[in-house]
């Protein structure tokens with residue numbers, strides 16, 4: 627197999643230092659990639675300049691090297707690619723509208739799905755005096771367009787769930803760009819996965835629902851659809867992810883405090899067992915004081 631043509635990626639967001647949850651994901655990605663004979667590349671997803679700090683960005687390759695991962699490809703930084711995302715937005719312009727809603731405008735709506743208050747607006751309604759706006763995707767219009775092209779319904783392949791019908795409409799009119807960032811996670815991840823020829827996306831189950839949106843964007847932008855592997859998460863009592871426990875401390879701090887990574891990494895050595903997510907073994911290999919509040923939130 628040509629590893630240049632088939633590959634997964636590790637794509638952390640530098641909104642903090644890497645912690646044990648990242649380590650689990652990185653080792654699992656590497657092990658699954660190895661089992662498939664694929665080479666993993668690294669992409670840094672730093673579009674949010676209000677939360678991604680330079681020191682976090684700088685620490686990522688270092689922390690990954692500590693975990694035994696180095697990228698043989700040049701490392702892409704999404705913050706360098708706003709022009710490319712701008713082109714993609716331009717391609718989608720028929721389906722986009724500016725939304726000037728504030729949090730206060732939406733406070734009476736209980737649903738997470740945007741109620742479409744600005745759906746009638748066009749860019750002609752935006753003047754230099756307009757408040758900051760977000761660009762939202764008119765979901766119904768986008769789906770109608772694909773129906774007319776004979777490209778609807780859509781599906782994607784998930785390793786555990788098999789063929790999944792895409793239901794992006796459950797997310798409503800999603801935001802694809804904001805005034806501050808001029809892109810969004812959804813847009814930049816879809817554009818970059820295609821640009822980097824990513825064939826296998828291995829990521830946490832917390833992003834599973836987003837795949838429905840990503841599949842739609844791939845169709846609208848005429849991009850290939852990778853295969854998806856969503857893994858369970860190391861979580862802590864009272865939180866879906868790691869946020870307060872020792873396990874959420876920066877990896878380098880845990881190592882300074884004496885944590886030995888070797889027995890943790892060894893959990894991923896047996897490629898045969900990896901398919902069943904070695905989270906229990908991973909938690910067992912941790913010192914009790916770190917593992918105590920943790921549990922494995924399986925991908926249901």
Ligand SMILES: [Zn+2]
Pocket residue numbers: 724725726727742743744745
């Ligand atoms: Zn609005």
